Amino acid sequence: NAGVTQTPKFQVLKTGQSMTLQCAQDMNHEYMSWYRQDPGMGLRLIHYSVGAGITDQGEVPNGYNVSRSTTEDFPLRLLSAAPSQTSVYFCASRRDRAHHEAFFGQGTRLTVV
């Protein structure tokens, strides 16, 4: 039972490069979210989706793009990486609007140099 799977686990980018962080869940959850974790700031919501084809911005969306073409996948795109995007990124999924418990992936540690 895989749950929420994130790839890669680690990534180093140069400033200005683009990349996609992958997130997949096999629980048929409607809701999926991306968070970034920075020291002293907890987890902050970047983007979220309440179903295939529906996405919305969270607290810190600038510099990131998302799409949700299938229920299972919710990739996060960095369009032009900046050092301020150095962080640990977590993907989470939730069954639906009535179920608030979130399940998290293991995280992607991204360093932008």
Place this chain on the structure above:
Amino acid sequence: AQSVTQPDIHITVSEGASLELRCNYSYGATPYLFWYVQSPGQGLQLLLKYFSGDTLVQGIKGFEAEFKRSQSSFNLRKPSVHWSDAAEYFCAVVRADKLIFGTGTRLQVFP
């Protein structure tokens, strides 16, 4: 506006001592509240949750939390801490259908 406040950034306790981690929320309606734990290099694991009903909720690993509406608090407790409890703990609340986290409390356990 900050929805969840964890006033303690870092707490150190001796193994076997009791533990209380503080969480305060700001939300008008009855909140959905959670405590998550993050071990080093790992993702977040749900410890316990409160939606309604009994204000004292039991979770995994011997943790419990008490919802106090009058104090807008949802403090996490454990009567006897084990060295394996060393981790970072996050309180979270559902606001506008989104899960909002506090800044976390790092727990260090001395033998």
